[in-house]
Amino acid sequence: MKKFSRRTEDFICEHCGTKVTGNGYTNHCPNCLWSKHVDINPGDRAADCGGLMKPEAVELKNGEYTIIHRCTKCGHTRRNKTSTDDNFEEILNLSKSMIHRL
Ligand SMILES: [Zn+2]
Ligand SMILES: [Zn+2]
Structure with missing residues (x-):
């Protein structure tokens, strides 16, 4: 049987130090939105x-x-x-900074 690659581990964000509680889909920090290059396909941790x-x-x-x-x-x-x-404010900041770049 093929194992589903959903994982539920917790991690500490290496960018801002927030402790992130994994829910199996979390692949980025909810506080600063930074992520880590660990997957080739989402959840496989193969990179x-x-x-x-x-x-x-x-x-x-x-x-x-x-x-x-x-x-x-x-x-x-x-x-x-x-x-x-x-963090919705971070998402909005990100979209605002994109508008400035246009
Ligand atoms: Zn972070
Ligand atoms: Zn990379």
Whole structure:
């Protein structure tokens, strides 16, 4: 039987030091929104990189926010859905800073 790759581990955010309680879908810090390059496919923890992933941009589609993360080590980008636990002010700041860049 194929094992589902959902994991529920807790982690300490390496960017801001927040203790994050994993719910199996958490792949970024709800406080500062930074992530870590540990997955090739979501949840598989198969990437060797381990670099911190900076939230670079945010997209709003069908009322859902998606964060675009870029790895500070290898430059890999990934889209991550936001969760209801996420710091909404940070998400708004991110979308505001994008508008300034246009
Ligand atoms: Zn953080
Ligand atoms: Zn990376």
